[in-house]
Amino acid sequence: MTFDDLTTLSALLPAERAVCGLRVAGKAALLEDLARRAARGLGRETAPIRAALAARESLGSTGIGYGIALPHARLNGLERPYGLLARLRDPLDFDAIDERPVDLVALLLLPVDPRDASVTALACIARRLRDPGVASALRAARDAPSLHAALCGNGFGAGG
Template sequence: MDEIFAAEDVLVGLRAPNKRALLDTLARRAGAALGLDPEMIAAALSHREELGSTGVGQGIGLPHARLDAIARPYGILVRLREPIAFDAIDEAPVDLVVLLLLPVDPQSDGSAALADVARRLRDRELAASLRGARDAAKLRALACGWNAP
């Protein structure tokens, strides 16, 4: 997963008053990193959320969208300062969020990236470790399966 999360795209202590504000913030950040229109990214994320919440339970949000404009998966990993309502399937507030933007092309590794991230985040021990990470470097190391610095 280290190819998905650049060091600058791992955030600890981000504040967001609600889900919409969080998705808008992440869309702006992704747009700046990828040279894409943040409003287009926000619209794609919003459309995906209309299909059903990407709050997967246990305090984890996995907002994602497929975009024609990218050739490889891109992600932002966030540990929020305070949990927020996310319409999660278990109704629990979310404090760990992984934004994934995936290529539309079915030949890409986008589906594999989404499945891998979802599988890893379901590991309760990993989720607890992510919540306890002291900084962004440690958070990224844990998410990517490295020995933490």
């Protein structure tokens, strides 16, 4: 699987996995919420996902700057990358490299097998989120379908 086009990005982060206006109290609460949502979508327990995300964050923040965070982790038994997209209602401190609060978050759970396209998937999402036009459209989105459309290129702007 390659992640060099918007169709594949849409498959990695389908519309039903977009959340607009997510309310959380802090970084730990955000990671807990994302782990819970991913566990539900994958039919797994929340604790191992939460632990994998926390372990990755302990190596250094996945806040990449510009108000964007890309929490990610590798999970045993995962056959393909799994993503979620969220725009937070209120930006929060995420220990990002530029110290700016985060309001755009893309969660990526990756297979343990290093031969997959995981690194490419992560880079593709990061490039897309860091595009100023895309970030602006994501921040202007009024609902989850508009949020998804802004990321995946099928209807930029608020309301999509």
